[in-house]
Amino acid sequence: MTAIANGLLAALPRKDYLRLLSGLVPVDLRFGDVLYEPGKPIRDVYFPGQSLVSLLTVVEGHLALEVGLVGRDGMVGIPLALGIDASPVRALVQGGGAALRMNAARFRRELRRSPPLQRALNRYVYSLMAQISQTAGCNRFHVVQARLARWLLMTRDRVRSAEFRMTHQFLSHMLGVRRVGVTEAAGALQRRKLIEYRRGHIRILDHRGLQNAACACYEGLKPS
Amino acid sequence: MRTRSTPKQNHLLAALPAADFARLAPQLELVPLALGAVIYESDGEQAHVYFPTSGIVSLLYVMNDGAAAEIAVVGNEGMVGISLFMGGGTTPSRAVVQSVGRAYRLDAAQIKVEFARGGALQRLLLRYTQALITQMTQTAVCNRHHQLEQQLCRWLLLSLDRLPSSELVMTQQLIANMLGVRREGVTEAAGRLQADGLISYRRGRINVLDRAKLEERVCECYGVVRRESDRLFASHAAIAA
Numbered sequence: 001m002t003a004i005a006n007g008l009l010a011a012l013p014r015k016d017y018l019r020l021l022s023g024l025v026p027v028d029l030r031f032g033d034v035l036y037e038p039g040k041p042i043r044d045v046y047f048p049g050q051s052l053v054s055l056l057t058v059v060e061g062h063l064a065l066e067v068g069l070v071g072r073d074g075m076v077g078i079p080l081a082l083g084i085d086a087s088p089v090r091a092l093v094q095g096g097g098a099a100l101r102m103n104a105a106r107f108r109r110e111l112r113r114s115p116p117l118q119r120a121l122n123r124y125v126y127s128l129m130a131q132i133s134q135t136a137g138c139n140r141f142h143v144v145q146a147r148l149a150r151w152l153l154m155t156r157d158r159v160r161s162a163e164f165r166m167t168h169q170f171l172s173h174m175l176g177v178r179r180v181g182v183t184e185a186a187g188a189l190q191r192r193k194l195i196e197y198r199r200g201h202i203r204i205l206d207h208r209g210l211q212n213a214a215c216a217c218y219e220g221l222k223p224s
Numbered sequence: 225m226r227t228r229s230t231p232k233q234n235h236l237l238a239a240l241p242a243a244d245f246a247r248l249a250p251q252l253e254l255v256p257l258a259l260g261a262v263i264y265e266s267d268g269e270q271a272h273v274y275f276p277t278s279g280i281v282s283l284l285y286v287m288n289d290g291a292a293a294e295i296a297v298v299g300n301e302g303m304v305g306i307s308l309f310m311g312g313g314t315t316p317s318r319a320v321v322q323s324v325g326r327a328y329r330l331d332a333a334q335i336k337v338e339f340a341r342g343g344a345l346q347r348l349l350l351r352y353t354q355a356l357i358t359q360m361t362q363t364a365v366c367n368r369h370h371q372l373e374q375q376l377c378r379w380l381l382l383s384l385d386r387l388p389s390s391e392l393v394m395t396q397q398l399i400a401n402m403l404g405v406r407r408e409g410v411t412e413a414a415g416r417l418q419a420d421g422l423i424s425y426r427r428g429r430i431n432v433l434d435r436a437k438l439e440e441r442v443c444e445c446y447g448v449v450r451r452e453s454d455r456l457f458a459s460h461a462a463i464a465a
Contacts, residue, residue: 082351088357119311130317
C-alpha cells in the first residue's frame with residue numbers, strides 16, 4: 001500500500017478513508033487546467049497530491065487575484081462541503097501532478113456519512129479563511145517583493161520542491177499587480193541571489209534568505 | 225435601540241425551523257454591543273458566539289506590527305464566532321464593534337453541541353460561512369484593485385444591508401482604520417459623496433440619502449457579496465420549510 005499523498009485524507013480514520021477510496025479516481029492535473037469557473041456548478045472535488053491548485057477571483061472578466069492556494073494540505077471544492085453547488089472562484093492548476101477526484105454527488109453522500117470527514121473539512125475551511133483574510137491584509141500593507149517571496153515559499157511548501165514553473169502573467173494574477181511589478185520584484189530577489197528565474201522556471205536558491213525577504217504573513221500560513 | 229429586541233431580528237435565527245428555534249431560544253442572552261468593544265482577540269478563547277440584531281461588528285486581520293485591515297462586516301444577517309464550530313485554531317484576527325447595537329449570544333459549549341446535531345442549524349451556519357468567505361474574498365480583491373471612493377461605497381452599502389436603519393454612527397478615523405487607509409483619503413472621498421448628495425455626514429453620523437446613486441458608484445465587489453447573501457437567504461427559506 002502506497003502512502004496517501006493528500007494530508008487531509010491521510011488524517012482520516014482508516015475505516016472512513018477506505019470507504020472514500022472506492023469513489024476516488026486518480027487523475028493527473030496539468031499546468032493551466034481550469035477546474036472551476038466562477039458561478040458554474042462544481043462537478044468534481046479534488047484532493048491534490050503533488051499538484052497545486054490556485055483559487056482566483058475574476059473582476060470585470062479578468063483574473064484579478066489569488067485568494068487561496070490548495071495543495072496536499074486540502075481539497076478543491078470547498079463550497080460543496082458548505083452546501084453550495086457553485087464555485088465563486090476560478091480554480092486553476094498551477095503545479096501539475098497527481099490528485100484524487102470524486103464526483104459531486106458521491107462526495108455529498110460520503111460527506112453525510114462521515115463525521116470525521118466533515119470535521120476535517122471544516123477545519124480546513126477555517127484555515128483557508130485565514131489564508132484569504134491574510135491575503136486581504138497583506139495586499140493592503142505589504143510591498144510586492146515581500147509578497148512575492150511569501151508566495152514562492154507557500155508554493156514550495158505545497159509542492160515540496162524548490163523548483164517549479166511559473167509565468168510572469170501568472171504571477172501578476174497571483175499578486176494582483178501589473179507584469180512590470182512582477183518583473184521588478186523577481187529581478188530584485190534574483191539579484192539578492194535568493195531565487196533563479198528563467199523562462200518560466202523558478203528555483204529557490206536560498207530558502208532562509210527568502211524567508212527573511214518575505215513578510216511575516218508567511219509564518220501564519222504554513223500548511224500543517 | 226428603544227424598541228424591544230427579539231432573537232428573530234437576526235436573520236440566521238429567524239431562518240431556523242420552529243423546533244430548532246424553540247430549543248435555542250431559552251439559551252440566548254441579549255447583550256449590548258458597545259462602540260469599540262472587542263468581541264474576540266486572535267489569541268483568546270472565545271466564550272460565546274454572537275448573533276447581532278442591530279449594530280455592526282467588524283472582523284479585522286491584524287498584522288504583526290499592529291496594523292489592522294477589515295476583512296468582513298457582520299450585522300443582523302450573520303453571526304460572529306464561526307471558529308467555535310469550524311474547529312479552527314486561532315488566527316490573527318479581531319472582532320470589534322464598529323456601530324453600536326445589540327446581539328444575542330450563545331455559550332461556546334452550546335453552539336458546539338447544536339452544530340454537532342447536524343440539523344438545520346448546521347446547514348445554515350455552513351452556508352453562512354460560505355457567504356462570509358465570499359465577502360472576505362471580495363474585500364481582498366477590492367483592497368487591491370479598486371479606488372478608495374469605490375471601497376467606501378462598498379463599505380457603506382455592506383454596512384447598511386446589515387443594519388435596521390439607514391444611519392451609521394461612525395467617525396472618519398474609524399472608517400479609515402477599517403479600510404486600512406489614511407483618514408485624509410476617507411475625508412476626501414466622503415466629501416465628494418456628500419457634495420454629490422449621496423450621503424450626509426455630521427458629527428459622526430452618516431446618513432444615506434440616495435441609495436440608488438451609491439449603488440451606481442460602487443465597484444462590482446458589492447454586487448458579488450450581495451448576491452451570495454441573497455442566495456443564502458433564499459436557501460434559508462428552503463431549510464425552514
